[in-house]
Amino acid sequence: MNISLPRRVVAEFLGTAFLVATVIGSGVMADRLANGNVALALLANTLATGAILVALILAFGQISGAHLNPVVTLMDALEKGLPWTETPYYVLAQVLGGMSGAVIAHLMFSLPAISLSHHARSAPPQVFSEFVATFGLVCVIWGCSRLRCNAVAFGVGAYITAAYWFTASTSFANPAVTIARCVSDTFAGIRPVDVPWFVFAQFLGGFAATMIFRWLMPSLQVRAKEVLLSHDLE
Amino acid sequence: MNISLPRRVVAEFLGTAFLVATVIGSGVMADRLANGNVALALLANTLATGAILVALILAFGQISGAHLNPVVTLMDALEKGLPWTETPYYVLAQVLGGMSGAVIAHLMFSLPAISLSHHARSAPPQVFSEFVATFGLVCVIWGCSRLRCNAVAFGVGAYITAAYWFTASTSFANPAVTIARCVSDTFAGIRPVDVPWFVFAQFLGGFAATMIFRWLMPSLQVRAKEVLLSHDLE
Amino acid sequence: MNISLPRRVVAEFLGTAFLVATVIGSGVMADRLANGNVALALLANTLATGAILVALILAFGQISGAHLNPVVTLMDALEKGLPWTETPYYVLAQVLGGMSGAVIAHLMFSLPAISLSHHARSAPPQVFSEFVATFGLVCVIWGCSRLRCNAVAFGVGAYITAAYWFTASTSFANPAVTIARCVSDTFAGIRPVDVPWFVFAQFLGGFAATMIFRWLMPSLQVRAKEVLLSHDLE
Amino acid sequence: MNISLPRRVVAEFLGTAFLVATVIGSGVMADRLANGNVALALLANTLATGAILVALILAFGQISGAHLNPVVTLMDALEKGLPWTETPYYVLAQVLGGMSGAVIAHLMFSLPAISLSHHARSAPPQVFSEFVATFGLVCVIWGCSRLRCNAVAFGVGAYITAAYWFTASTSFANPAVTIARCVSDTFAGIRPVDVPWFVFAQFLGGFAATMIFRWLMPSLQVRAKEVLLSHDLE
Numbered sequence: 001m002n003i004s005l006p007r008r009v010v011a012e013f014l015g016t017a018f019l020v021a022t023v024i025g026s027g028v029m030a031d032r033l034a035n036g037n038v039a040l041a042l043l044a045n046t047l048a049t050g051a052i053l054v055a056l057i058l059a060f061g062q063i064s065g066a067h068l069n070p071v072v073t074l075m076d077a078l079e080k081g082l083p084w085t086e087t088p089y090y091v092l093a094q095v096l097g098g099m100s101g102a103v104i105a106h107l108m109f110s111l112p113a114i115s116l117s118h119h120a121r122s123a124p125p126q127v128f129s130e131f132v133a134t135f136g137l138v139c140v141i142w143g144c145s146r147l148r149c150n151a152v153a154f155g156v157g158a159y160i161t162a163a164y165w166f167t168a169s170t171s172f173a174n175p176a177v178t179i180a181r182c183v184s185d186t187f188a189g190i191r192p193v194d195v196p197w198f199v200f201a202q203f204l205g206g207f208a209a210t211m212i213f214r215w216l217m218p219s220l221q222v223r224a225k226e227v228l229l230s231h232d233l234e
Numbered sequence: 235m236n237i238s239l240p241r242r243v244v245a246e247f248l249g250t251a252f253l254v255a256t257v258i259g260s261g262v263m264a265d266r267l268a269n270g271n272v273a274l275a276l277l278a279n280t281l282a283t284g285a286i287l288v289a290l291i292l293a294f295g296q297i298s299g300a301h302l303n304p305v306v307t308l309m310d311a312l313e314k315g316l317p318w319t320e321t322p323y324y325v326l327a328q329v330l331g332g333m334s335g336a337v338i339a340h341l342m343f344s345l346p347a348i349s350l351s352h353h354a355r356s357a358p359p360q361v362f363s364e365f366v367a368t369f370g371l372v373c374v375i376w377g378c379s380r381l382r383c384n385a386v387a388f389g390v391g392a393y394i395t396a397a398y399w400f401t402a403s404t405s406f407a408n409p410a411v412t413i414a415r416c417v418s419d420t421f422a423g424i425r426p427v428d429v430p431w432f433v434f435a436q437f438l439g440g441f442a443a444t445m446i447f448r449w450l451m452p453s454l455q456v457r458a459k460e461v462l463l464s465h466d467l468e
Numbered sequence: 469m470n471i472s473l474p475r476r477v478v479a480e481f482l483g484t485a486f487l488v489a490t491v492i493g494s495g496v497m498a499d500r501l502a503n504g505n506v507a508l509a510l511l512a513n514t515l516a517t518g519a520i521l522v523a524l525i526l527a528f529g530q531i532s533g534a535h536l537n538p539v540v541t542l543m544d545a546l547e548k549g550l551p552w553t554e555t556p557y558y559v560l561a562q563v564l565g566g567m568s569g570a571v572i573a574h575l576m577f578s579l580p581a582i583s584l585s586h587h588a589r590s591a592p593p594q595v596f597s598e599f600v601a602t603f604g605l606v607c608v609i610w611g612c613s614r615l616r617c618n619a620v621a622f623g624v625g626a627y628i629t630a631a632y633w634f635t636a637s638t639s640f641a642n643p644a645v646t647i648a649r650c651v652s653d654t655f656a657g658i659r660p661v662d663v664p665w666f667v668f669a670q671f672l673g674g675f676a677a678t679m680i681f682r683w684l685m686p687s688l689q690v691r692a693k694e695v696l697l698s699h700d701l702e
Numbered sequence: 703m704n705i706s707l708p709r710r711v712v713a714e715f716l717g718t719a720f721l722v723a724t725v726i727g728s729g730v731m732a733d734r735l736a737n738g739n740v741a742l743a744l745l746a747n748t749l750a751t752g753a754i755l756v757a758l759i760l761a762f763g764q765i766s767g768a769h770l771n772p773v774v775t776l777m778d779a780l781e782k783g784l785p786w787t788e789t790p791y792y793v794l795a796q797v798l799g800g801m802s803g804a805v806i807a808h809l810m811f812s813l814p815a816i817s818l819s820h821h822a823r824s825a826p827p828q829v830f831s832e833f834v835a836t837f838g839l840v841c842v843i844w845g846c847s848r849l850r851c852n853a854v855a856f857g858v859g860a861y862i863t864a865a866y867w868f869t870a871s872t873s874f875a876n877p878a879v880t881i882a883r884c885v886s887d888t889f890a891g892i893r894p895v896d897v898p899w900f901v902f903a904q905f906l907g908g909f910a911a912t913m914i915f916r917w918l919m920p921s922l923q924v925r926a927k928e929v930l931l932s933h934d935l936e
Contacts, residue, residue: 024868029870033744039274040274040741041741042278044867051752055858058849058856059842063845110827110870132338139293147384151292154384158391161281162256165263165281168259168343273508276512277512277515366576377526377528378526380530388618388622392519396520399490399516446478450475507742511742514746593809607716608757610761622756623756624757629753633727633731633747636811680716
């Protein structure tokens with residue numbers, strides 16, 4: 001591990017900030033321009049989110065692994081990728097980065113820096129959707145980790161592009177993003193009271209995927225290290 | 235073949251489940267949000283399906299070959315890729331995976347777990363479209379199998395993105411997906427009575443493409459093995 | 469050159485047929501579903517065309533170079549890539565393939581096999597647009613020919629996606645496609661009388677780009693061979 | 703540095719011309735076809751811009767580094783990539799290329815060659831947005847510069863696709879493009895009076911990103927050379 005922890009933590013902070021700024025900012029822009037056409041707004045929101053994931057994982061993958069997601073960080077630690085002692089720093093950076101990204105998005109669009117969301121997302125099918133969404137996300141990450149040519153960046157970007165549409169919750173699939181979205185009373189928001197169930201379902205989905213891939217790919221624990229420091233280096 | 239059959243069969247099951255969950259789930263979401271604008275709904279459905287194919291083939295390609303399609307499995311066996319004895323397990327996993335994906339999509343969107351489709355797709359031009367669609371799909375798979383850098387994932391994802399629009403049937407091109415879509419009375423559904431013709435045309439198209447590529451690429455049978463266990467490993 | 473001419477010619481035929489079937493077929497589908505919203509129809513037409521180019525160049529690039537375009541074939545011959553003696557076979561295959569693709573698209577959508585277009589595209593700015601469009605296309609092809617990882621497929625697919633929107637002619641940029649589109653009285657059609665100017669501007673644009681790249685990349689003639697038989701082989 | 707300065711300067715001119723022609727041309731086309739649906743128009747504008755960046759960076763990256771952006775050129779010089787003495791030629795080529803691209807777009811769409819924009823973009827949140835947009839762009843460029851497989855092309859294309867939506871200014875992030883857009887009284891235009899603040903914020907954002915990456919990636923100055931002449935050569 002030849003990149004120091006502070007550098008990696010700052011990379012996680014920056015990456016998650018841009019991810020959340022994109023999710024929320026593109027939601028606001030799309031909502032404003034779409035004149036109530038929700039399908040069109042979600043299409044723009046999807047395109048922006050999928051694209052920024054490709055860009056961010058390409059950009060920060062070589063520094064911190066570009067987890068940008070506490071579920072990914074914990075599953076990577078579980079598979080002996082990231083040392084457990086470094087996990088809290090990663091998660092804290094992701095949560096604070098996400099909050100900062102929300103604030104930055106709000107400032108760009110002349111909104112209050114922070115405002116609690118009133119967007120209810122509490123129905124059981126939505127919680128179930130978060131389980132499915134995160135299960136699939138972690139499957140894609142573990143599956144792509146065997147490949148070269150920046151497969152994780154394209155795999156994750158493509159997966160989330162699809163998951164925005166095939167899940168009833170528009171696939172948050174990320175506790176740091178979920179927490180950040182609860183302080184945004186916009187298109188992408190979620191009521192604080194609905195956050196715990198989403199986060200719980202996300203960890204459960206990620207854990208189930210990791211257990212299945214432990215069996216599917218016996219070499220997973222060897223690969224896990226490479227998720228942290230990506231294997232695309234020449 | 236260093237990955238055990240049960241592992242590969244589970245990968246086919248999971249991959250086809252996510253493929254069908256995306257096709258049906260994104261169809262429901264798009265249909266609900268698009269307010270009757272079918273072009274917009276199909277655009278979202280297309281984006282989600284093309285993207286999930288990229289993600290799934292990147293993720294499961296190294297495990298099972300990520301056929302996710304009985305036509306591909308049979309053509310691969312025909313070219314001496316997958317052993318014939320393993321073919322039934324692959325096909326069964328794909329069909330059951332597809333059905334499970336339909337059920338999961340329905341549960342996420344609070345619909346009955348299973349409901350027979352009333353969406354008629356019986357016109358001869360649609361059956362002809364399935365022949366063309368699957369012919370093209372298998373051409374793309376055989377053609378890309380010579381390339382590195384995960385070309386099959388991008389080739390197939392891009393092809394299906396186009397085929398949703400250039401065929402009159404929106405390009406099912408996959409018997410497992412076709413069967414799963416007949417138990418979904420939604421945007422993506424197909425009446426059970428129309429399934430046999432679709433499936434017949436799909437196999438015919440795949441077979442024609444394989445015969446042409448046998449001549450176009452004399453090394454095809456060597457490559458066929460690599461479709462099963464992809465050649466992108468470092 | 470270890471792939472026989474007949475094989476390469478058939479690959480050009482098949483590839484151009486699928487390209488034109490996509491351009492015309494997706495135009496018909498988009499036109500039918502978009503209820504007069506031309507921006508939405510063109511968006512779907514663009515997505516399908518850009519995507520099929522990625523798929524076809526990945527699939528047929530290793531066989532024939534996947535020119536799918538008489539301008540590319542002639543410029544490749546000019547730079548001593550394809551032997552001049554083989555050029556007529558390539559061009560003929562492209563033109564016949566394009567016509568076949570038009571017929572196939574019409575049959576899939578229950579239209580007359582052939583019908584002359586009434587879509588006027590004769591304004592000088594449109595002809596100028598074809599010059600610009602093909603100039604850019606050939607720049608992208610020569611520029612990408614130095615790269616690995618299937619850069620030509622992604623470069624061309626991305627370029628045409630953009631060119632559909634930034635040119636006033638929606639960027640035909642291909643004589644074989646232009647001829648095929650004049651026998652299609654649909655969204656993608658062009659009046660036969662307007663074809664000669666389009667084709668003339670296309671060749672002029674391709675020639676100008678080739679001359680500039682001859683100076684920009686002194687090694688161009690070495691690379692030209694690799695455009696024919698792509699250099700992505702392992 | 704084995705490609706002569708004049709060649710590299712011409713590549714920067716051509717690349718920036720096509721970039722601006724796309725930004726403005728697709729804006730005009732989208733605006734004309736979208737019937738006042740701004741979300742749909744911006745979606746088309748976004749798709750075209752993101753796609754042309756992929757194509758242009760793939761095509762011109764091997765010749766000049768495909769900066770196409772004075773901020774990138776200056777930051778590359780700051781990190782000892784491009785020699786300072788060559789910087790003015792690059793910047794001049796980018797600005798003149800951008801202006802030429804604007805003129806070409808106008809001619810293709812039968813508009814006056816040049817017309818000053820009346821599109822006000824002066825609100826502080828928009829200026830702040832330009833800081834954020836360019837900060838992110840330069841982060842992505844430095845981050846991707848460690849990767850193979852044309853990561854910069856895909857990273858930048860994906861980033862700008864997202865940034866059109868997550869910033870309140872639709873992410874110009876490029877002084878040459880900003881100047882060119884002020885002589886275009888169209889969808890993509892910007893009032894001349896608003897240009898200085900945009901350009902100032904862009905340089906500031908690029909500088910901040912470079913300072914952070916100097917610390918994040920201690921090998922940055924080694925990499926900077928490779929941004930100029932890309933490292934994807936076989």
